[in-house]
Amino acid sequence: MAVYDSRTREARVFAPITPPRVGLYVCGLTPYAPAHIGHGRTFVVFDVVARSLRRWGYRVFYVQNVTNLDDKLIARAAEEGIDPLALAERHFAEYARTMERLGVRSVDYLPFATDYIPEILAQIRALVDRGFAYRAADGSVYFEVARFPGYGKLSRQNVAELRPGARVEVDPRKRAPEDFAIWKAATPGEPSWESPWGPGRPGWHIEDTAMTGRLFGPRYDLHGGGVDLIFPHHEAEVALSESATGEAPLANYWMHCGLLLLRGEKMSKSLGNVAPLDASVDKAGPGPLRLYYLNAHYRSPLDFDPDRSLDEAREAYARLRQPFDRISEALERGGPDREGTEPPGPLGDEAEALVERLDATLADDFNSREAIALLFGWARRLGELSGSLDAIAPAGLERIRAPYDWASEVLGLFEERRAAPEDRSxxxxxxxxxxxxxxxxxxxxxxxxxxxxxxxxxxxxxxxxxxxxxxxxxxxx
RNA sequence: GCCGAGGUGGCAGAAUGGUUAAUGCGACGGACUGCAGAUCCGUUUCCUGGGGGUUCGAUUCCCUCCCUCGGCUCCA
Structure with missing residues (x-):
C-alpha cells in the first residue's frame, strides 16, 4: 500500500508504527453552522481510507475531533442568544445524523475539545516550562514560533515571506504576528476554565495535539484533513507537539483532501455560496453522493455545479447498480436452494481477478476514481447477459457479484439496497x-x-x- | 509578494515516456415497448492552456509564460 504523503511530497509505502495497529486522526468539524457538501467530501474520503485499511487487515483506531468551542461558535451563539456549547451540540447532532445517512460509520471516536481541558492545560504547561510559550498581559498564552526552528517544514512556508493579516487581523497581544494563541483569556459571559495563567478557553490548534497526545502518544501514523488546513493549522500542530514532547514526526503520513469548489470557488458564508450537506443527501441519495465524491481523485479539486452534479451522479449510480440489483433480485427470487447453471464462460474467474485489481487500485494512493471506472466496466460486462441471470445458480451469482460486494465494503456504495430488501417484495x-x-x-x-x-x-x-x-x-x- | 494545487472532449473527471487518451453525464442511432420511461447495445476514432527544450517518440520529464483556485496564523 502506498500513500502520497503531503509532508514529503511523494508517494510512500505505508508502514504503521506498530502493525497491525493504525492511528488515524482527521480534523473534524467546528459545528457553528450546518455542514456543507464540501465537508461531506472530506469525511467520505477518509471513511474510504479507514474502510480500505481495515479490509487489508489493519486495526484502525479512527479519531475525528469536534471543535465545540471557538470564536465563531461564540459569535453565532450570541446572535441566537443561546449557549455556544449548546449550539455546538445541536449542530453536531445533525452532523452525526447526516454521516449516518451517508454511511460514514468508520469513525471510532469523536472527542469534543472541551472534554480535553486537563490534557490541553498539561500541554500548555509543558510548552511554557520549556520556553516555547508565553503568557500575555491579559492571561492569554501564545506559542512563540521563533523558538521552534522546524516551523514551516510541513507547509514549506517561510515565516519572513508570509503576509500577516491577509485574512485574519493580527492580534496586538502577540510578540510576533506568526505566534498563535493556545489559551485565550476569558471574556465575561463565555465558557471558561481555571488555569495557572488565569481563566480562559483553549485555542484551536492545541486541542488536536492534546487529544492525539492522550490517545496516540507523541507520534502516530496518519493525519488527515482538508488542504486548507495545512497552514496554519497543521503546521501549528507539528510545532506544538514536537516542542512539547521532543519527538518527531508527529504523524508519519499526512493526507490532505482537495477542496470541493462550488462553481470554481470555495464555499463560504460571506460569498453566500454554500450547498448544505443534508439537503444534498436528500436530493441525490447517499449512494449517488458518495459516488460523486469518490469519482475524483481525493487530492484533486472537485468542481460542484448545483444545477447538474447531483443529477449526473444519480444517473451514473443508477446505471452502475443495475446489474447488482438484477443479481440480488435473482438471488431473492429463487432462494439459496434454487437450481441453475454456472455463470457463462470464465466470468466467475474474471470477477475474482477484478476484485484483486480493485484492491490494487485503491492501494495505490486510494485511487477510487480508477476503481469506479473498473466497476463500470464490470457493469457493462454483466449488462450483456442481463436476461440470462435467472438461469445461474446462487453460488455463481454470488461469485459474479463479488466486485459489487467489494464496492459496498470499501466505497460504501449500494448500502441502501441491502438495508431495505423488503422494498422489493x-x-x-x-x-x-x-x-x-x-x-x-x-x-x-x-x-x-x-x-x-x-x-x-x-x-x-x-x-x-x-x-x-x-x-x-x-x-x- | 510567498507557499501550494490545478488547466485534458459539450460537461465532470482518470491515466500513461510509445498501438484507437479511461470512465461517467449529455447528445445521436438502434433494440425492447401499445405509448412513454427505464434498461440494454452502438456511435460521439478533428480533447491534454501558450511557447521553448530533452527524446526516435512528450499529455507525461525540464524551463518559461499565461490563466484559475486554495493558504498566508481560529476554514473540510
Missing amino acids: SRVVDVAIAARARARARGDFAESDRIRDELRAAGIDVEDGAAGSRWRRSGPG
Whole structure:
C-alpha cells in the first residue's frame, strides 16, 4: 500500500508504527453552522481510507475531533442568544445524523475539545516550562514560533515571506504576528476554565495535539484533513507537539483532501455560496453522493455545479447498480436452494481477478476514481447477459457479484439496497402490477396507464420489458 | 509578494515516456415497448492552456509564460 504523503511530497509505502495497529486522526468539524457538501467530501474520503485499511487487515483506531468551542461558535451563539456549547451540540447532532445517512460509520471516536481541558492545560504547561510559550498581559498564552526552528517544514512556508493579516487581523497581544494563541483569556459571559495563567478557553490548534497526545502518544501514523488546513493549522500542530514532547514526526503520513469548489470557488458564508450537506443527501441519495465524491481523485479539486452534479451522479449510480440489483433480485427470487447453471464462460474467474485489481487500485494512493471506472466496466460486462441471470445458480451469482460486494465494503456504495430488501417484495405493489398486466392484456391502456401513474405518484417506477413488467422504488438511491 | 494545487472532449473527471487518451453525464442511432420511461447495445476514432527544450517518440520529464483556485496564523 502506498500513500502520497503531503509532508514529503511523494508517494510512500505505508508502514504503521506498530502493525497491525493504525492511528488515524482527521480534523473534524467546528459545528457553528450546518455542514456543507464540501465537508461531506472530506469525511467520505477518509471513511474510504479507514474502510480500505481495515479490509487489508489493519486495526484502525479512527479519531475525528469536534471543535465545540471557538470564536465563531461564540459569535453565532450570541446572535441566537443561546449557549455556544449548546449550539455546538445541536449542530453536531445533525452532523452525526447526516454521516449516518451517508454511511460514514468508520469513525471510532469523536472527542469534543472541551472534554480535553486537563490534557490541553498539561500541554500548555509543558510548552511554557520549556520556553516555547508565553503568557500575555491579559492571561492569554501564545506559542512563540521563533523558538521552534522546524516551523514551516510541513507547509514549506517561510515565516519572513508570509503576509500577516491577509485574512485574519493580527492580534496586538502577540510578540510576533506568526505566534498563535493556545489559551485565550476569558471574556465575561463565555465558557471558561481555571488555569495557572488565569481563566480562559483553549485555542484551536492545541486541542488536536492534546487529544492525539492522550490517545496516540507523541507520534502516530496518519493525519488527515482538508488542504486548507495545512497552514496554519497543521503546521501549528507539528510545532506544538514536537516542542512539547521532543519527538518527531508527529504523524508519519499526512493526507490532505482537495477542496470541493462550488462553481470554481470555495464555499463560504460571506460569498453566500454554500450547498448544505443534508439537503444534498436528500436530493441525490447517499449512494449517488458518495459516488460523486469518490469519482475524483481525493487530492484533486472537485468542481460542484448545483444545477447538474447531483443529477449526473444519480444517473451514473443508477446505471452502475443495475446489474447488482438484477443479481440480488435473482438471488431473492429463487432462494439459496434454487437450481441453475454456472455463470457463462470464465466470468466467475474474471470477477475474482477484478476484485484483486480493485484492491490494487485503491492501494495505490486510494485511487477510487480508477476503481469506479473498473466497476463500470464490470457493469457493462454483466449488462450483456442481463436476461440470462435467472438461469445461474446462487453460488455463481454470488461469485459474479463479488466486485459489487467489494464496492459496498470499501466505497460504501449500494448500502441502501441491502438495508431495505423488503422494498422489493411488497405484496401490494405486486397486486397492482398484476392488475395492470391484465389491463394491458385486454388492450385497456387507459386503465394500464392510470395504474402506472398512480404507482409513480406513490414512488414506484414500472418498467415494461419482454419478460413482463418490473418495478422499483424511485427517488434518491 | 510567498507557499501550494490545478488547466485534458459539450460537461465532470482518470491515466500513461510509445498501438484507437479511461470512465461517467449529455447528445445521436438502434433494440425492447401499445405509448412513454427505464434498461440494454452502438456511435460521439478533428480533447491534454501558450511557447521553448530533452527524446526516435512528450499529455507525461525540464524551463518559461499565461490563466484559475486554495493558504498566508481560529476554514473540510
